[in-house]
Amino acid sequence: MRPRYTAFTVGLGSLSRLHHRRFLTAPNPSEDFDFILYMANKAKSINKALNEFVPLCTNPFLHKIREAMRYSLLSNGKRVRPVLCLAACELVGGHESAAMRTACAVEMIHASSLIQDDL
Template sequence: MVQKAISVNQALDASVPLKEPAKIHESMRYSLLAGGKRVRPVLCLAACELVGGNESMAMPAACAVEMIHTIGNSEVGLKELEFIHIHKTAKLLEGSVVLGAILGGGSDDEVERLRRYARDIGLLFQVVDDILDAGKDLVADKVTYPKLMGIEKSREFAEKLNEEAKEQLVGFDPVKAAPLIALANYIAYRQN
């Protein structure tokens, strides 16, 4: 996963060269190359490779997904942020995986299984986020999974989502599926 993120960073760097008008390109490069985990483009690349494609087939789409994500993170207020968490986070994860799977030549069944995997990890991310922020969210009277079902049931739900996500990868080459399994586990067991 780390090597894929490095490859994405190199491709992003090459995709927005410094040229005139310099101020605009500097600004674009600053936002795009500010760092980050590159989860969405890495998912796109991993899904492509999982179904038989290679990194170069999916890299343009992976970069496009990261550019969309970067654009969506600028100048948002509280209302927009809530909409992003509910819609963009999971949908952009799904789109990243589906793009990679289609570009890699995946069958309809493989693409659908990978879409379900991405949907599950997108929801898993939100549930774990809610668990990690439970104290702050309770004070803010925010509607979250822990508020609706309690912390323990939320943890059980997160575990169920993690298992369901990984079940979608059964039958794929285990070596090629390993990065996607690792990502699901990372999301499920992260501490921040």
């Protein structure tokens, strides 16, 4: 169930052609937010999606490279970058599933940069 939001507008003056923008706020800003739990839940869903993007391989010629990819990508990381991607999507009213492929791509790029750094 998605939380209900309250919309309000803010004038931006002459700096923009759009003079008013709508912002959404949570109904109860003082509501407790468990950051550790949020990070853990999002990291779990990202790990599941990453596992599906790089499936196990039965082809003997591709087995070694696929295992190396899985080892580098599926190591125990904090997944901060993809979680930020999902959080940004949710911030503007989107659903996690809309940004999951992008979040996984961000993590794959990050993992490849770590591999390149080690070479």
